[in-house]
Structures are given as C-alpha cells and as structure tokens.
Amino acid sequence: MKKIIFSILALATFMVSCNSNADLASVSPVSSSTATTIASYVAQNYPATTIVSTAAAGSTVTATLNTGETLSFTRSGSVIAYSNNASEGLKADSVIVADSIVGDGRGGHKHRGGHGHCGGPSGPGGHGEGPGGHGGPGGPRPDSTFVGGGHGHDRHFKNEIALDSLSATINEYILSNYSGYTLIHAEIDTICQGIVTEVLVCSTTKEPVKLVFDAAYTFLFKGERIEYTAVPAEVSAVVTANYSTYKVSKRAEKFTLADGSSQYKVFMELDKVRHSVTFNADGTVSCEK
Numbered sequence: 001m002k003k004i005i006f007s008i009l010a011l012a013t014f015m016v017s018c019n020s021n022a023d024l025a026s027v028s029p030v031s032s033s034t035a036t037t038i039a040s041y042v043a044q045n046y047p048a049t050t051i052v053s054t055a056a057a058g059s060t061v062t063a064t065l066n067t068g069e070t071l072s073f074t075r076s077g078s079v080i081a082y083s084n085n086a087s088e089g090l091k092a093d094s095v096i097v098a099d100s101i102v103g104d105g106r107g108g109h110k111h112r113g114g115h116g117h118c119g120g121p122s123g124p125g126g127h128g129e130g131p132g133g134h135g136g137p138g139g140p141r142p143d144s145t146f147v148g149g150g151h152g153h154d155r156h157f158k159n160e161i162a163l164d165s166l167s168a169t170i171n172e173y174i175l176s177n178y179s180g181y182t183l184i185h186a187e188i189d190t191i192c193q194g195i196v197t198e199v200l201v202c203s204t205t206k207e208p209v210k211l212v213f214d215a216a217y218t219f220l221f222k223g224e225r226i227e228y229t230a231v232p233a234e235v236s237a238v239v240t241a242n243y244s245t246y247k248v249s250k251r252a253e254k255f256t257l258a259d260g261s262s263q264y265k266v267f268m269e270l271d272k273v274r275h276s277v278t279f280n281a282d283g284t285v286s287c288e289k
Helices: 002-014 032-045 168-177 233-242
Strands: 051-057 060-065 070-074 079-083 182-191 194-202 209-213 219-227 251-257 262-270 273-280 285-288
Touching: 032 051, 032 060, 032 070, 168 194, 168 209, 219 262, 233 262, 233 273
Parallel strands: none
Antiparallel strands: 051 060, 060 070, 070 079, 182 194, 194 209, 209 219, 219 251, 251 262, 262 273, 273 285
C-alpha cells in the first residue's frame, strides 16, 4: 500500500495542467531524465535564475523562471523556444510599460496575471488577460532543479517586490533611459555593494536587461547575459589559472557601471556548490561569493 501511495504522489508531482480548460488527455508526466536535462540547461545558460514552475502538455514542456522568462522544451529536453514575457499563470502585481510610469512611484495601467509580453521600442506593452494563477496545494518551491508541480503559483517569493511599488527615483530613471521597455521583474538582493534593488526590463524578444540600484535608489550598473567565451582574455586567463577545478557556466554577465566601465560576473560550480566571481576588465577580482 505504501508503494502504491508513493507512486501516486510521485506521479502527481510531475503532472501539470496548462489551464482549467486543458485537455487532460494531452497532459502527461515529465520524466526524471527530462527534468535533469532541463535543470542542467537552465543552470548553464540562465545563471542566477531558478525554475519556479513547469507545464507539460502534449510534446512540449514549458519551464518558467523566477524572472518571468519562459523556455519551451521537447519531451527529451531539447530547447524549442524562448520568451521574455511575464507568463500566464504568474500572479504578477503589474506589468508596466515604461511610458506609462508616473512620477509618484506608482506605475500606470496595472495588470494582473495574464500574458505580459514585452512590446517593442514603440509597440504595446504587456496586457493582462484575466487573473493570474494562484499557487495550489503542492505547488513548487523556488528551486533551480525542480521540474514539475502544479501550474499556477504565487509569483511572490523570497525577495521579489511588486513592480508598482518601485520608488519614484527608479521609475524616473527607467522612463528616461529605457522608454518603451517593459518592466517584468523586481527584487531586493544583497551583493558586494550592499543591499540593492534589481529590476528587469525587456524589449521585443531579447533577453531582459537587469538594472541595479543601491539603497538610496542611485543607479549602479546594468547587467546583460553574454557567452562566457565573450569575456576579456584577461578574465578567462584568471579563471583558468585559479578556478581550474570548477565547472564554468556557458553564460556570464556583463555589467556596465554608471561611469561606463565594465565588469564580468562568471558563474561556476564545484561539487554541486555554486560560486560566482565578478572581475574587472583587467582580470582583477571585484567581488566573490
């Protein structure tokens, strides 16, 4: 009997439903090998993110990251498509187009849930299509290795903050420098510079840009994902010399600081423990965590 109950629970963990009107016959469990493949791909290509939910329907498995980005995979774990939208099933408090921001710290045109697709530089912003999905019993905990669980969850977890609660200073900076971009995610984080607010903005289908502000809401730097092969030779040389036992992620981050200088954050792993090092362009270490 215990074995039967365990089998039912295990199957339920990997069963997902795309929406209340989904054809249940098209929904089937995600295999452990596919789960491992997807988790590995995300760790290598989308560092500093976590998988918060997956939806498996027909031949497609869709993984949603805590940043609101979504990745579609085949049943064998091969990548099909990428989207930078605040996805259906995420209960975002708002998806705001920068042009709609007003100066009192509150964004205009509040949208709840639904598809929050990024508009182009002059195109429409996100649009809400009904209420967002709320986390049901047994929904996923934030875990980069998690694939499976109920569809729809409360997007708020850990240090995430509502987009329409951003300070007027941050809103004004985004409006002045990223007009036409869509805000899709914000959170409080602690980095070597101290406590910061990180905001993701995006345009068209490109990966989002991360904007980082200090505790006084002063802009510190923007971050963009790049291939690790694109970091300066001075940086890769230090990584090779001092971190030869680590497995280095395929993707890194390039930081463009307020003064125009550049830094590079390299993600690596040793014995399943994740590590990151931020280098100046000359290869000297700026921050290590």
